[in-house]
Amino acid sequence: MTDTSAGSGPTETILDPGRRVHLGIWRDEALEPYARHFTWTVPELTDAQRRAIAVGEVPAGPGATFLRVADLIEPGYLPVETGLSRGGDGALCVAVWTPFPGATPAMLDWWMGWHIARTDRYKLWHPQAHAFAQPRFDFSAVSDASDRERYVGNTSWVDEYIGPILVQLAITFLEPAAVGLGSEGRIGDVATDSTTVVGEVRDSNSGTVLSHLVHHVRSTVYGCEMRSRFYFPPGVPGAIGCAMLDHCATEMAHLAGFLPQLFASVVGSGPLGPLSQTGSLGQRGSLGQTGSIGSSGA
Numbered sequence: 001m002t003d004t005s006a007g008s009g010p011t012e013t014i015l016d017p018g019r020r021v022h023l024g025i026w027r028d029e030a031l032e033p034y035a036r037h038f039t040w041t042v043p044e045l046t047d048a049q050r051r052a053i054a055v056g057e058v059p060a061g062p063g064a065t066f067l068r069v070a071d072l073i074e075p076g077y078l079p080v081e082t083g084l085s086r087g088g089d090g091a092l093c094v095a096v097w098t099p100f101p102g103a104t105p106a107m108l109d110w111w112m113g114w115h116i117a118r119t120d121r122y123k124l125w126h127p128q129a130h131a132f133a134q135p136r137f138d139f140s141a142v143s144d145a146s147d148r149e150r151y152v153g154n155t156s157w158v159d160e161y162i163g164p165i166l167v168q169l170a171i172t173f174l175e176p177a178a179v180g181l182g183s184e185g186r187i188g189d190v191a192t193d194s195t196t197v198v199g200e201v202r203d204s205n206s207g208t209v210l211s212h213l214v215h216h217v218r219s220t221v222y223g224c225e226m227r228s229r230f231y232f233p234p235g236v237p238g239a240i241g242c243a244m245l246d247h248c249a250t251e252m253a254h255l256a257g258f259l260p261q262l263f264a265s266v267v268g269s270g271p272l273g274p275l276s277q278t279g280s281l282g283q284r285g286s287l288g289q290t291g292s293i294g295s296s297g298a
Contacts, residue, residue: 113150
């Protein structure tokens with residue numbers, strides 16, 4: 001591990017190709033207060049998500065090809081908000097809509113910058129699939145970096161299961177403008193209205209580009225919603241798309257169930273000091289399970 005700036009900046013790390021990983025947080029690893037949010041049980045897929053997998057691929061429409069990614073930040077919804085789309089060139093798009101009751105887009109920026117620093121944090125997100133995480137640049141000792149500075153331009157090395165297959169990935173987070181999303185893919189008040197997470201996904205062993213991901217998060221009357229897209233190159237089998245839809249739908253619904261409470265307990269404080277770990281924020285609401293918006297089709 002090499003310190004790039006004598007303690008004033010992030011630490012650059014080296015990925016161990018011989019790393020040994022495992023699912024779950026073992027007793028001797030559950031040392032931080034936030035470990036209470038680790039629960040093995042994850043939400044079931046909604047009826048809308050199951051239907052989308054059963055229907056399979058539909059022809060690509062607005063926002064369903066990487067060249068049309070900017071459609072995602074327009075007002076309203078696109079014809080397919082949860083489902084699989086195949087373009088004329090054979091490229092595959094996976095779309096997933098997730099409500100986040102009680103959360104804000106700023107909380108998602110915080111989560112992205114906070115969780116990549118440690119494997120135990122990454123495992124909170126999808127306890128049945130996430131096995132390892134390491135950032136290329138570790139900002140843990142940098143107190144004045146913004147949430148986005150902690151992950152945009154950084155690479156998160158992750159080992160996770162997509163379906164039954166353990167994959168080893170390198171996700172490099174990009175400025176949204178780099179893929180044609182304008183001024184960071186945000187609209188209005190950047191702190192509260194919307195934010196966009198963009199990533200280039202590679203195989204961490206070979207460096208081969210596997211896909212691109214975009215999570216556009218915008219405020220709603222109940223909190224915020226995430227509209228996710230995974231863009232795969234031509235020839236990727238539809239089975240991979242189904243597994244990716246299942247994975248994303250599960251991890252995002254799980255995160256939505258505890259993100260507000262986690263955010264409050266880690267960064268919040270009051271007249272008596274840090275907020276209690278046992279507050280009432282972040283309990284999963286019915287919106288997190290209905291799937292009433294974002295079904296496959298119009």
